[in-house]
Amino acid sequence: MAYNFTEIEKKWQNKWYSEGTFNAQDDHSKEKWYGLIEFPYPSGQGLHVGHPRSYTALDIIARKKRMQGYNVLYPIGFDAFGLPAENYAIKNHVHPKITTQKNIAHFTEQLKALGFSFDWSRVVDTTDPNYYKWTQWIFIQLYKHGLAYKTTMPINFCTGCKVGLANEEVVNGVCERCGSPVVQKEKSQWMLKITEYAQRLIDDLDDVDFLEKIKIQQKNWIGRSEGAEVKFNIDGTSEELIVYTTRPDTLFGATYMVVAPEHLVMETLKDKITNIDEIKEYQKQASLKSDFERAELNKDKTGVEIKGIKAVNPLTGSLIPIWVSDYVLSTYGTGAIMAVPAHDDRDYAFTKKFNLPMIQVIESNDESCICNIEEEPFTDVATGKLINSGFLTGLSVEDAKKSVIKHLEENNIGTKKINYKLRDWVFSRQRYWGEPIPMIYCEDCGWVTVPETELPLVLPEIEDYEPGENGESALAKHTEWINTKCPHCGKDAKRETDTMPQWAGSSWYFLRYMDPHNNDALASKESLNYWGPVDWYNGGMEHTTLHLLYSRFWHKFLYDIGVVSTKEPYQKRTSHGMILGSNGEKMSKSKGNVINPDDIVKDFGADTFRVYEMFMGPFDQTAPWSMESIRGCGKFLERVWNMQEFLVDGDSYSSKFEKMMHKAIKKVTSDIEEMKFNTSISTFMTMVNEFYKEKQINKAEFKTFIQLLNPFAPHMTEELNEFLGNKETIANTPWPTFEESKTIDDEIELPFQFNGKLKATIIIPLNSDEQSVKDIVHNNETVCGLLEGKTIIKEIYVKNKIYNIVVK
């Protein structure tokens, strides 16, 4: 009897989704489990085969948790604001709202065809005013707490299209669409003070269960460093240059200084600078370069000495030159550095190019080190010892740091300082398809928030989505929308025309799932307390820095103002590997290696698709697609289906299969928890092979088998469950349990080694003591043969593992 997956899968999907089989229950007395996947952006291309990898993995875990008795929340939604919909609208004159609705409908259909156990009654759509009402509400709270502010920031500006561009749209310094050069244009933008949370974003990682590489990446991104700020006086003036350094111990070796091209000192002291024209020219060149070009062209260092002024080394009192160079960034530290060429790679390269002086102040403790600073800088902190450094001479690097900071602070020439690479979050977009920022500008009152009672501030439906003049948002053209009254004083005022970035809606969506239809709050206090935090969040590594950090930041803020009750939003975070094309390259239209999930479902069925994606390799690693392998997974499921043919009665496991059943339950239960889905599936395959060998499986064994397999292949197992005469849906049956004692074999095959090389295996009872094994070994024929004429030096027995004889 052939398995008709098309018909059977449809049958169960209709039943599940019409009856709400997987909807989370409102019963807050039960123990909860909240599993989360990153909600998709509903692109016009439809679902990618990469999406189901993550969704199936957590679907398996969610289904198992349900069977284990948890009240499970496994929701789905759509992150639907964003550039592609807007660009499509500009090109084809279809409102983004329409394409978004269409794409969401298509995604929904595709997701349902894969049989995920999502709670479809809680779907969230970030473009729905009932949703973004609360995104706007959070922004207002951030503003009220001083965490949102306006400042001038450069944007990428296309000189052809006259619009602001995302980094992604700038390719090799030119606009992706029209090819015109992209320049940096200063614009007043809304910013969020994520830097205020930098330390807490590091510290609280200790309390959560994220993959170690994810924690490392978050920490590196935040980039905390400890060092000192040091004041250098500029000779003959009352001005000073303040630098940040992580190596204050090398201060005696500072032979010159470098400032960023944007540094103000060149403006302040322009009258004293003798080569001001040359400096101005260098600044001009630097400003023309985009960030991209600076990065590209930085292989070779450039710079100009600022003549006419000199700085004073605060410890040695010697006069040192000041240079300007774009290898120093205005956005990090103070925009000025002290250069210690003997002990820093970049300063060293700059020194070699411009032939500047160098003083060695650290040498190695390690006698064997042939360290010659004429050939390369010495940067090893661990073995370093101070030389040529006055009161620091002889100290280790660590001690010298402490000592010099103490000296700097006592003499008021510097302080200890902690710096972060993390920068504040640029929150404005000059775009139409995003949440309007709920702010009003009044000539008299300044920036005023839209009253909370007037939320949502609905995005007006317009026809012309093209950005306005000078890179303004398309909204800037709609004076009827912009012009309003100041909520404070009632005078004429104007609305903010920038919109929020796509990151906004995705920074809190997991909270909305807890209570998605609430009109009075982003979610009720009660549901937030019950469902929070997310127990397990899986997503791509590409989101471990920005999205993960932004949403942790918002959550911490919401914690501070009493909205949520936990410091961290996600208890556990894992990530999945990418699915590549069958040629081992990233799937892309241009390479012609894209696999369409619809075709796979049509040809093989959803269960085969799911099993294949879980079987293809370790979950957290990239894996290439293979049409041959997926066929094998289909064959496996056919074999499962055909086991009906040799089904016999039986209320308990037969003695032949009892051990196998208990072992399998144990293995699959722990494998799922560890995301080792591929080895679970090979366990299933081995079991099927065993049943085929005996041409027999009894009802008890079959029941357990399909329960274990159900999270992986839910449709076929439901059908088989019905075939077994069970009325209740398998998803509501309790997860099989095992007895530890029945997973252990009484006898084991002990490997026997001779000088560390395997020579035989011997059957012994489990947990045999050394003497009894020794007796068996020495009576073994093979062993006796090997021992002939040899002297035994040593015998090693590791219980249940190995027996090794070393001879001469």
Added chain:
RNA sequence: GCUGAUGUGGCGGAAUUGGCAGACGCACUGGAUUCAAAAUCCAGCGGGAAACCAUGUGGGUUCGAGUCCCACCAUCAGCACCA
């Protein structure tokens, strides 16, 4: 350049974390079934005649190394001078 990951049969990958390398699947080969083919079922499948040799390469530790240590090579991903 820096950081992180990976490297095991023809291919995707297992290996209780230092104890029988190659589970399971794909591909391939042979057999059964069939008028025939497909499908299905059964068997074989790292190399070598064998002793033995094999987990990117070269060393090391150990009774014993895919697993630990040192050096190197290759591939992939991310970052871009972070003082």
